[in-house]
Amino acid sequence: MKNKFETRAIREQAERTQHREHSVPVYLTSSFVFDSAEHGQALFAGDIEGNVYSRYSNPGTDEFIRKICLLEDAEDGIATASGMAAVFAGIAGLLESGDHILVARSVFGSTHQILTQLLPRWNITHTYVDIGKPERWEAEIQKNTRMLFLETPSNPGLDLIDLEFAGNLSRKHNLILNVDNCFATPYLQQPGRYGTDLIVHSATKFIDGQGRTIGGVVVGRKELIEELRFFARHSGPAMSPFNAWVLSKSLETLAVRMDRHCENALALAQFLENHPKIASVKYPFLPSHPQYELACRQMTQGGGVLVFNFSEGFDPARKFIDRLQMLSISSNLGDTRTIVTHPASTTHSKLTEDERLSVGITPGLVRISAGLEHIDDIIGDVEQALG
């Protein structure tokens, strides 16, 4: 019988060395030595498997990749230096000039920049489709559409996409379904269950969970990962072996951390929903979320992020942020520390106002990534800052 999630995240480990270490060592080495000239030749020719150079593979990085594959139920994967390198590799490593991507609007800011500023240089085009109107997506599929890219829950709007629907549509039109699962993590949602071909993560967020490293990973179908491995091997976005060690260790506590992130986020969302100064609150596991039923079907808990709105715009949002005493003001998320972000002026400031409004980023929108501090202290700081 297959081990449970927590056990898989802990017990998958690189082969022990002759020192019989319990915790895996950090393989800080750029290259690996060959037993002989013939051995080196066979490794380079791919006749035998083994480490050659840390841009290609490293035992610690492989451990991290194998764990994510086990948690996402994926066949293979590559690890990258950042979440954006993973997003870029997952698209640029597979598509060719003349190809087209269908993208569910409301993707991370830098993903939007890749789609709108970089990929057109190589004649890879995209069409944004409305998250709220999936019935219109099929009409936007063109002869050259090869991929459907989406994020669910979206950042920062926390809109959801029905993965079963996306899986069926992709299969029907032979599209590569590519899902950024950064907000949910494999603990809360496994896109592979719905036929997702590629799953991308910014490991910087909840996978690290302690705000220490930058990293990314793409896992999915073996034949697609083979192409990405070629792309990564020669274009070089490799994850550092040290970060791979940190991130593999972090996975060992992902489940317990996510339980607490979700518990704190839900409690804070409930508190804010009842606060007279707040116009609206969005959190996937609040019954008031327009897609609450889908959230309960597709996710096991609501995640660590919530958003809320001051109806009078940026001014009260700014005052609230400036009055906070404990919560951190930062653009990151998925840390032990609760973080407050004002997306319109920071993470999504490069979008036009119309682009922001089309994905629900109003001037009064505030995002909170609930940390692992005691919930009374988190709510206490938010309450005093609201005045």
Ligand SMILES: Cc1ncc(COP(=O)(O)O)c(C=O)c1O
């Ligand atoms: C949903 C999502 N995808 C990708 C990224 C990019 O990840 P990284 O900052 O690790 O490059 C982020 C970063 O916030 C994100 O929120």
